[in-house]
Amino acid sequence: MRFSIYRYNPGTDAKPYMQEFDIDTTEHNCHMLLDALLAIKDHYDETLTLRRSCREGVCGSDGMNINGKNGLACTTHLSNLKEPVVIRPLPGLPVIRDLTVDMTQFYEQYEKAKPYLQNHNPAPAKERLQSPEEREKLDGLYECILCACCTTSCPSFWWNPDKFMGPAALLQAYRFIVDSRDTEKEARLADLTGPFSLFRCRGIMNCVDVCPKSLNPTKAINHIKELMLEESV
Amino acid sequence: MKVATHTFDSIIIGGGGAGLRAALELGQSGLNVAVISKVFPTRSHTVSAQGGINAALGNAEADDDWRWHMYDTVVGADFLGDQDAIEYMCENAPQTIYELEHMGMPFSRRNDGKIYQRAFGGATRNFGKEQAHRTCCVADRTGHAMLHTLYQQNIAAKTKFFNEWFAVDLVRSGSDIAGVTAISIETGEVVFFKARATILATGGAGRIYQSTTNAHINTGDGFGMTLRAGLPLQDMEFWQFHPTGIYGAGILVTEGVRGEGGYLINKNGERYMERYAPHLKDLSCRDVVSRCSAIEIREGRGCGPKSDHVLLKLDHLSEDIIKARLPGIRELAITFAGVDPTRDPIPVVPTCHYLMGGIPTNIHGQTLNITTDGHDHVVAGLYAAGECACVSVHGANRLGANSLLDLVVFGRASGLHVKQNIAEGHLPFHEPAPTDIETALTRLNRWDTNAKGESVGVIRTELQKIMQDDFGVFRTADHMKEGFIKLEELHDRLQYACIKDKSQCFNTARIEALELDNLMATAIATAYLADARTESRGAHSRYDYPDRDDKNWLKHSLYFNDGRIGFRLVNTHPRLMEPIKLKEREH
Numbered sequence: 001m002r003f004s005i006y007r008y009n010p011g012t013d014a015k016p017y018m019q020e021f022d023i024d025t026t027e028h029n030c031h032m033l034l035d036a037l038l039a040i041k042d043h044y045d046e047t048l049t050l051r052r053s054c055r056e057g058v059c060g061s062d063g064m065n066i067n068g069k070n071g072l073a074c075t076t077h078l079s080n081l082k083e084p085v086v087i088r089p090l091p092g093l094p095v096i097r098d099l100t101v102d103m104t105q106f107y108e109q110y111e112k113a114k115p116y117l118q119n120h121n122p123a124p125a126k127e128r129l130q131s132p133e134e135r136e137k138l139d140g141l142y143e144c145i146l147c148a149c150c151t152t153s154c155p156s157f158w159w160n161p162d163k164f165m166g167p168a169a170l171l172q173a174y175r176f177i178v179d180s181r182d183t184e185k186e187a188r189l190a191d192l193t194g195p196f197s198l199f200r201c202r203g204i205m206n207c208v209d210v211c212p213k214s215l216n217p218t219k220a221i222n223h224i225k226e227l228m229l230e231e232s233v
Numbered sequence: 234m235k236v237a238t239h240t241f242d243s244i245i246i247g248g249g250g251a252g253l254r255a256a257l258e259l260g261q262s263g264l265n266v267a268v269i270s271k272v273f274p275t276r277s278h279t280v281s282a283q284g285g286i287n288a289a290l291g292n293a294e295a296d297d298d299w300r301w302h303m304y305d306t307v308v309g310a311d312f313l314g315d316q317d318a319i320e321y322m323c324e325n326a327p328q329t330i331y332e333l334e335h336m337g338m339p340f341s342r343r344n345d346g347k348i349y350q351r352a353f354g355g356a357t358r359n360f361g362k363e364q365a366h367r368t369c370c371v372a373d374r375t376g377h378a379m380l381h382t383l384y385q386q387n388i389a390a391k392t393k394f395f396n397e398w399f400a401v402d403l404v405r406s407g408s409d410i411a412g413v414t415a416i417s418i419e420t421g422e423v424v425f426f427k428a429r430a431t432i433l434a435t436g437g438a439g440r441i442y443q444s445t446t447n448a449h450i451n452t453g454d455g456f457g458m459t460l461r462a463g464l465p466l467q468d469m470e471f472w473q474f475h476p477t478g479i480y481g482a483g484i485l486v487t488e489g490v491r492g493e494g495g496y497l498i499n500k501n502g503e504r505y506m507e508r509y510a511p512h513l514k515d516l517s518c519r520d521v522v523s524r525c526s527a528i529e530i531r532e533g534r535g536c537g538p539k540s541d542h543v544l545l546k547l548d549h550l551s552e553d554i555i556k557a558r559l560p561g562i563r564e565l566a567i568t569f570a571g572v573d574p575t576r577d578p579i580p581v582v583p584t585c586h587y588l589m590g591g592i593p594t595n596i597h598g599q600t601l602n603i604t605t606d607g608h609d610h611v612v613a614g615l616y617a618a619g620e621c622a623c624v625s626v627h628g629a630n631r632l633g634a635n636s637l638l639d640l641v642v643f644g645r646a647s648g649l650h651v652k653q654n655i656a657e658g659h660l661p662f663h664e665p666a667p668t669d670i671e672t673a674l675t676r677l678n679r680w681d682t683n684a685k686g687e688s689v690g691v692i693r694t695e696l697q698k699i700m701q702d703d704f705g706v707f708r709t710a711d712h713m714k715e716g717f718i719k720l721e722e723l724h725d726r727l728q729y730a731c732i733k734d735k736s737q738c739f740n741t742a743r744i745e746a747l748e749l750d751n752l753m754a755t756a757i758a759t760a761y762l763a764d765a766r767t768e769s770r771g772a773h774s775r776y777d778y779p780d781r782d783d784k785n786w787l788k789h790s791l792y793f794n795d796g797r798i799g800f801r802l803v804n805t806h807p808r809l810m811e812p813i814k815l816k817e818r819e820h
Contacts, residue, residue, distance in 0.1 A: 011738045031482075042690035046742040047734040051272070054448045056484045056565060058377055059276040075568050096419060097739040103273070116385040117337025126290075127334040129346030138339045142371075142378060146275055179337065 001025045002084040003036065005048065009097050016095070018086075021045070025078055033081065034062055034073035037099075049098035057212060060147030063090050064099050070149035070210040090152040092161065106148045109165045113173040114191070118184040134180040141175035141220065143213050144168060150207035150217055156200040163196035167207035167217030170198060174220035177227065189228050198224060236414070236423050236670060240662075241267045241393075243651050244428040246400045246413060246455065248274030250282075250376070250640035251619025251647075252434030253383035255598075258648025260390040264655060267393040269400055269415050269426065271450065271744070274384045278436050278448040279640065282376025283561060284489035285351060285368035286637040288326035292343060293350040293366035294358060299323040300810060301358055302367060306635060307813045309355040309518045310589075310628025311771035312787065313468065315804035316812055318624045321596045322635075322642045324809070329641050330369055338382040341370050341558070351558070352492040354633045355518040364516060368634040373487050373561040379637060399744050400454060402673035403431065403462040403615070406663035408602075410462065410614035414673040418744055421737030423677070425670050429660040430651040433459070433592060433600075433617040434644065438755040442585035443701035446478050446485035455621035456758065457751030459592050461676075464602055464612060465791040465799065467623040468590030469755070470763035470773045473631055474706050476522040478584025480542040482569040485586065486562055486579060488633040491515040493558050495547035497526065498578065499534040505543075518818070520630040520772045523583035527706045530582075537580065544578035583706050589631055589772065590762075591623035593791070593801065598622065598647030603791065603799055614663055616651065618643040625789065628803075629771020679728075680746045686731035689746045695723055696749075700756055704763055709776045713764045720760055727753055758792040765798055766790060783815055
């Protein structure tokens with residue numbers, strides 16, 4: 001199977017280039033794209049650089065651009081890929097080396113969402129009660145794995161990565177806004193006003209298209225907007 | 234080599250559940266604390282835990298009691314667990330869960346708004362009677378939810394993180410630990426992190442096996458570091474094989490599937506656990522279920538063209554239960570087994586999952602050495618918590634949903650102890666000599682200078698094959714001896730292996746080489762102790778010694794880097810409970 005992979009080591013390469021690899025995926029027992037990339041690293045070129053950890057789609061390490069679309073290498077079946085398989089780093093973030101990008105801006109935007117429960121009432125001796133219906137509101141939100149596939153597929157983020165929080169961070173903002181145990185809903189909504197943090201979302205919906213966990217950040221962003229309207233009424 | 238020094242009150246190596254829980258305890262107290270993690274914290278392996286976390290909250294059965302949880306844990310451990318530590322863990326479990334809930338962990342709920350609790354393996358009421366429902370969960374993504382919640386709380390606490398830094402070796406000062414050397418993966422910068430207390434929270438080492446549920450990053454870094462610092466590892470022969478790893482892929486399928494009513498069948502469609510263990514059936518302890526599956530396969534009742542796996546059936550559960558309680562499993566089965574479990578059973582096989590052994594510690598997380606006359610001796614400045622530690626709450630076999638509990642209970646306990654001891658002035662800095670720091674960079678220099686030799690990939694593949702073939706679910710002296718010779722030879726070859734990538738920029742080849750040293754150290758410790766223990770107990774099953782031998786082997790085994798083997802007594806002195814007495818387990 002033929003792969004065309006983005007290569008760049010700032011220490012040795014004047015500029016990035018694409019490198020082709022032909023590998024026998026059957027011989028190396030590869031089913032997923034990550035298997036093939038690791039087979040290349042183990043058997044052909046150990047300098048190929050990428051992040052990987054769980055290899056089952058829950059740690060979010062191996063987000064990359066696969067035949068033009070962001071996704072996780074470990075949950076992408078080789079049998080679904082057209083050749084040559086063109087692999088590039090996630091777009092919109094600085095490349096450190098090969099498929100490894102600098103995620104600093106992505107994490108900074110995540111932190112701006114204050115992604116932690118705030119409840120200024122004294123904690124009870126046992127758990128805070130939450131009905132199954134209240135808890136269900138967190139489904140589709142808390143499962144985010146911070147792989148950055150969504151945010152780095154978003155043109156609004158490419159244009160304003162320092163000001164627009166991006167879909168992943170906004171999904172988490174909404175996750176805490178709708179948590180029945182959080183007492184800071186108004187302050188959280190107030191934090192998101194202004195032209196950039198949230199309102200740069202133009203509803204392009206690339207985020208929904210690429211999310212490897214089938215989450216829907218656009219819907220969450222729209223819910224936040226609705227809540228802002230309700231609150232201001 | 235001249236290296237910079239960064240000084241902290243405490244450094245924590247590892248950003249998984251145990252490390253983040255310890256960091257939170259220390260960070261919130263205003264101490265100067267840093268976490269060194271080789272991956273961004275939410276990429277740590279805690280994220281893959283699925284089924285849940287045990288605590289006798291009494292939400293499902295109002296009279297549930299932590300003493301019953303303790304009993305199950307002691308029996309499940311085949312009596313090799315330390316009863317003082319198990320008591321501490323089970324007694325503190327409810328408080329620890331409530332803390333996580335207050336932090337925002339999105340637990341699944343019951344109709345009355347309390348935390349939902351499901352059935353899990355080895356969990357009983359009334360000291361071994363009916364099945365208990367004691368496992369709190371977040372659907373089947375409990376580890377993910379826990380790890381993210383802990384990381385989020387650390388953001389709020391403004392904890393200092395050195396992400397994508399790799400710890401190379403502990404720095405000794407005499408017999409004390411002064412800190413650790415570490416390398417930035419992104420830049421290649423090398424730093425000596427000096428601390429009053431170094432807390433190892435480096436997780437497991439499942440990658441010594443060919444087939445494992447463990448992440449690529451589970452390479453036993455804490456084990457390698459501990460051994461090279463001259464300190465022992467304990468009970469390294471006890472590797473848990475999880476009954477339900479996806480056939481071929483090794484991906485974990487939670488015991489929660491069986492907790493929700495799923496069961497295993499052989500090629501005849503027989504629910505064989507009813508035959509082996511009529512009382513707890515499919516919710517027997519993992520060592521028991523894995524052995525039964527291995528026997529089914531060996532005796533020709535396995536499934537598929539090679540009769541080499543069994544099937545996990547859950548299509549009789551309602552689609553609502555699967556969607557609400559096991560959504561992640563459905564996703565994994567579709568992706569990695571090509572079956573939709575709402576319609577077809579999942580092909581599974583016993584798969585390396587968890588190491589019960591590790592760095593010996595007391596209940597405060599302080600690491601232990603033994604004196605020449607066999608007494609415990611606290612190693613000043615070094616703590617360990619989580620899977621890398623052996624406190625020992627899991628003994629010879631861990632109960633499902635006790636590992637997330639172990640992480641948070643003993644991550645917290647380590648943090649509390651460090652905090653208190655710094656406040657009382659008991660944790661001074663230790664001053665290493667420049668040669669002590671150089672010693673802790675020896676292997677980094679070896680990999681940087683070795684110019685020719687075999688590749689890391691070749692040696693790692695052989696290592697994993699040896700462990701899989703000769704130190705698997707069932708063991709015999711013959712196989713182990715053979716494996717042993719191959720391992721020793723491979724160990725020698727490793728000293729002359731080389732990496733071709735000498736770049737300072739995000740050099741993952743170098744990190745994999747440093748990890749391979751740790752895998753090798755872990756594998757050798759496992760081989761020594763597995764060969765030495767001439768009995769079958771918990772997850773350590775031998776054809777040639779099929780019975781538990783309490784007369785000779787009711788003791789922890791220790792392995793030192795120079796090949797020495799030692800022993801420690803099992804603690805049978807809980808603080809509040811009567812000691813739980815030895816008895817036979819079902820199978």
